[in-house]
Amino acid sequence: MANFDWHAERSDLSGIALLDRAPESEGIDLKAVRLYRLGQLRKEMAKRGVGAVILSDPINIRYATGTRNMQVFSMRNAPSRYLLVTEAKTILFEFTGCLHLADGYETVDEVRPAMTASFVAAGPEIAERERKWAREMGDLIASLVGKGAIVGMERMNAGTAIAMKEEGFTIVDAQEPVEMARAIKSDEEMKCVRASLRATEVGVHKLRNALRPGLTENELWSVLHKSVIEQNGDYCETRLLNAGERTNPWFQETANHVIGENELVALDTDVVGCHGYYSDFSRTFHAGPGKPTDTQRALYQTAVEQVYHNMGILKAGMSFRDYADRAWDIPAKYYANRYYLSSHGCGMTGEYPYLYHHGDFPDAGYDGVIEAGMTICVESYIGEEGGREGVKLEQQVLVTDSGIELLSEFPFEESLMDSGFDAPFPLPKI
Template identity: 35%
Template sequence: MRHPTMEPAALARLRAGRLARLQAAMRARGVEACLLFNEPNIRYATGASAMPIWSNTTFVRCALVPAEGRPILFEHPNSMHLFRGIEAEVRPMHAWEFYDDTAAHATIFAREMVAALRERGVIGSRLAVDRLGTPGFLALQRLGMAIDDSAPVTTEARAIKTPEEVALFDLNGGILMEMLGNFEQAIAPGIRERDLLAGLAGTLLRNGGEHLATSTVCSGPNTNPWRAETTARVLERGDLVYVDTDAVGVEGCFFCVSRTFLCGDAPATPAQREAYRAAHDWLLALRDLVRPGSTCADITARAPRLPAKFMPQRYEVMIHGAGLEEESPSVAYPGDPQPNGDCVLAENMVLVVELYCGEPGGRDGVKLGDQAVVTSQGTRLLVPYPYCGALL
């Protein structure tokens, strides 16, 4: 089976475009260098990803990015061969974890980072970092480095997608359509939530995707309240079943698309229909408000109102960005804090519009979410999977 891939020339443009955006954001904010341990940030800066789930829980690889010039990928020594030919220089990482004397090994790491900065012409003492374990932080401090937060730079760079990134989302959209189609077809009384989740992951992996970031397949009473984990519960006729894909696809492209289905041939209950209709209509109305030039505060002020009984268990935000993971910007519900209210939506942002409708104490809950790219005219769905007709 041949899974979807980008042509080498397009992949090279994708990586070069991302690095250019990151370094431009650094220069605009006066940041001389970034030290990146977060896997999506490493991938954005260098195009390289290795053992992403494990690497994101450790400090075994990182990228050192100057505002001008070639980045350095400090890679797990046994993985260096994977990245011959990438734009970044590749050097072995000296990790401090898994040793008895972490401070001593962190000192070696810190000395190598400072030496690399000086090689790249970075003479200042400030370093923007996304995440850093305590031994590494203290070792850099002892060498006179002051640590700043890299988030203002990385979030600004990643918010607007390059043309190649939009093409990558389109390439992955077909995989998500297949995932959801296979998922819906597999729903039947007698199957377990875990079996449905396994099928979802299997479709993703067979098509060249990487992993599911969460395990969110829930049925029946597990659909209320929101945020349950997938269990061994066996589906019954008449259950609601929802899925939040949270899928990391080809080249790390992240998809947060949600759908709710009805199990079996039982008619939906009035409560199920009410919750689904409220979610469906709200989703479409809010999506229609998304336009380039609108601010987050504008959308909050004009947003449709959910029925009051669903507000106590509402989703955290109405809209959030997506790229290599869940990203900015986010749009809050009316009455919730919106510190980024002046953030302006722009063409080629990729946004997720999503919500949860479940009444406190009720049996059923509905989760719906669409992922779209912002266009000059509004939005274009990346995964136009149908809504559940049996619930409308």
Template identity: 30%
Template sequence: MPITAGLPSSVSYQARAEWREAGLIEPNCEAIRDYRLGRLQAQIDTAGVGALLMFDPMNIRYATDSTNMILWNHHNPFRAVLLCADGHLVLWDYRNTEFLTEDNPRIHERRTGADLFYFDRGDSVGNTAAQFAREVESLLTQHGEGSRVLAVDKIMVAGLRALESRQLTVIEGEPLTEFARSIKCEDEVKAMRCAMHSTEQAVGRMREAVEPGMSEMDIWAVLHYESIKRGGEWIETRLLSSGPRTHPWFRECSHRIVQPNEIIAFDTDLIGPYGMCCDISRTWWIGDENPHGELIDATRIAHDHLTHNMALLRPGRHFSDLTAAFHKLPDNCQRLKYVWVCAMNGR
């Protein structure tokens, strides 16, 4: 079977077959990579900085479409990317793993030595940071188009101090990356649709599997398995609970045994194919008896909330207009509501 240009190896044939059956069009990953680099470059130009230095694994992935032990990297920042004003891009990666990106033409240099944290460097972290800062300054001199202003998204204290000791002006880089990522291209939308479809398939398999007598962990494991086999990557939270554990929300998945005639509630909160975050919230009634009146009332409120707000959506409408017109939840739902995204969440 031919491979789509730029298709990540983690996307499974099962997922691709399901997408075809659903009439979905796979994204052109090369087009996505070019678009994302262009978005970041535009932010660099607008901000007037010499370069953008990124440690956040999500931003590194956005800039290079490359990953390396991404969950471990989230709490051990050993990777970094410097995107310069003239387009020169340098990736610092884990030692001896340069081969992971050797076929990526958008990366012009591969280095090591951005691991500016104690677990890796111990008491010599200051020396490592000083060397890293010298490299960044040199690259900025060569490729920063005369600017010594450096935008940085997230950095360890030793790294920040080392950069500032080189008389570089360090500014917040996160606004640049967030604005770059805020507008999706056509192929990113295609990737999102494919990823969401795979997540819906995984949720469907979990619904088929659930029955009284299973633990919350047993049920949640089905979601993880069905997502991973389709090219999903990981789950950000453990938000699946049952019965009396569903309220208030945010109790994590446990070994509690699901009883007949009670609810299960969950958020997928997973990273699906193409690295897209797929967040679906569902509440299921498990059992043959009818749910009691309080649950029916809560479901009606959620239904009214969603249908009202969905009807407001249309191309070109400003968020400020949406906010003013959103459905208002009853007073007894106000204290524990989500403070963001709740307008479309049904909570």
């Protein structure tokens, strides 16, 4: 990457300037990325006759506009920042004192202060605040798309949706048009995905190099988080790094557990990284100083086989049901502790579609079509019920018209690999 002169233009270091001029943005037309994403959302709204959507999820606001502001805070304080999108206009309602953060974004037509419709802001007057919020929002939407329009809403307190309905609008869930919009990535958008992955891989390399018995899980996990922040990523969405007995079953949060000698250490990155894109791959390491046991190697190799079988069947035009029918058959001794999904969509976070295991499809699965432009994370967790350790592996791929492209390039552990394994795609190597 070429050297970047941070001091070349210091006249405007607010709003869009720092984000668009950051080193990881070199070679990416972020204006084209933003306009494509907003166009995708409007296209999916039009398909469903939705006249307006009110987005409160900060990930979806960033998808539609590129703007970001206190994302974790906004996730738990949804009414404090929201975005109105219609066919012809976008209005960002920004948190108090933050209106300048949207300066320069071609995807934002207007910025207004948000009316925080929450109990902590309004106290016992919350019901009246919600009605006032709905009256003002309803008048605005009516002036833009007409009274009685179909309005998609996201997670806000229930009173706002009830009050909007009382204003005469047909209220629907905004999730469907947003998720369908996000599912297909543009070529320029994929540059953002790759930039986020490369930065996350730097962090995982640092974590791998720091790994040693005697560290706590928290100490080791913090190496990745520090690197993500240093490289202008946003945050780690989960705390999924475990060692030894805490690798089985999966989904135990990183803690002050001390990593022991020769234990397995499993990591799922779940990084909301550069440009807000999700870097989602999983690796399992061996802590040393000795060699892995036969049991550890068998667990690892089984996980590799599951991931690469399911990568091998992915293709554009395949139905979700067909994928489930053809996916790797999990051995009975690992079935109870299986990962809850076989694969899932990935963009700015985990997203549509969810692809289920064959055995789970009748109860949880739904049908659809895998399309070119989808980024998919192929999952495996292998650990016996009641067993001591488990292995978590995951690869992030792009579905293309001619097959798939492996996106996650961080190497596998050669000491845990079966050298005779014939992978349908090149294995990432050191």
